[in-house]
Amino acid sequence: MKEFLCSSVYFGVAVSLIGYAGGVWLKKKFGFAFLNPLLISIIFVIAVLSILGIDYDTYEKSTKFLSYMLTPATVCLAVPLYQQISLLRKNLLAVALGILSGVLTSLAGVLVLAAVFGLDHQWYVTLLPKSITTAIGMGVSEELGGIVTITVAAIVVTGVLGNIIGDLVFRIFRIKEPVAQGLALGTAAHAIGTAKALEMGEIQAAMSSLSIAVAGLLTVVGASIFANLI
Known part of the structure; x- marks a missing residue:
């Protein structure tokens, strides 16, 4: 068998x-x-x-x-974004600042926790790309000298946790705006968070799919800077 x-x-x-x-x-x-x-x-x-x-x-x-099938499925995420393009233009500044703040919070959080738990440089840079999609995160981790397999595990765990506790976090902090919900899920929990956003609505899905790409690019730049801090 x-x-x-x-x-x-x-x-x-x-x-x-x-x-x-x-x-x-x-x-x-x-x-x-x-x-x-x-x-x-x-x-x-x-x-x-x-x-x-x-x-x-x-x-x-x-x-x-x-x-x-992952590639065409990822490309399809552009459809809800295209359908909400007018909403994106209307809230462009808020969207840009929201994604930027999410990326900086993720990187700074890893920095603080690494300092608290005394992680060495290799483990630190391994965890820096935890909140971006796997394809980009693996490249960032390898370039910075991290442990790629651990990075993949961290990315999956981050995404699953974001997917699971997203609703709870929104209720606790009374986040009811669909744009904010989508940005939070996409920036913090990448594609797995976007799966949750798709369940919540078209606006959340559009903002989350946008966040995946933008947060990934910002993390590539930000991680190279933060990597020098430990």
């Missing part, structure tokens, strides 16, 4: 989709925020691979068809 699954080009896709579908079902049935479909699918995939004794490289090879 193991050999059959390892040789299947659809094994990884099937496991990933089953795990995500199960997460969606659990979220709809019980409604708890921690039952995030992405988090459930991650746990499910890890459990299946561990039980069957299949290594990650084998799983990754069998998910290439699913991974191929």
Whole structure:
């Protein structure tokens, strides 16, 4: 059975989709925020691979068809932004300052925590790109001398947490403006946060998808500056 699954080009896709579908079902049935479909699918995939004794490289090879769809799916995020272009122009200054403040807060937060916990330079720069999309974050981490695999893990954890606690944070701080909600999710929790924004509404989705790109570019510049502080 193991050999059959390892040789299947659809094994990884099937496991990933089953795990995500199960997460969606659990979220709809019980409604708890921690039952995030992405988090459930991650746990499910890890459990299946561990039980069957299949290594990650084998799983990754069998998910290439699913991974191929990430690019067009990301491009599609431009659609809600185009539909809300007039709103973007109206709030351009607020949007720009919101994203900038989010990026600076993320970088400064890592700096403070690194100083408090006594992290060395390598671990510090590894965590700097935690709030941007994986493709950009990996490049930033490698360029600064960080541990790329840990950076990827930090990015995923950050995104999942942002997705899970986003609603709670908005309720606590009474953030009801759709533009602000979208900017917060996209800037702090990148693509995974944008998935939450898509559930909330078109305006949130548009602002969040914009934030992913802009926050990524600002973090590339900001991280190179902050990297010299420790």
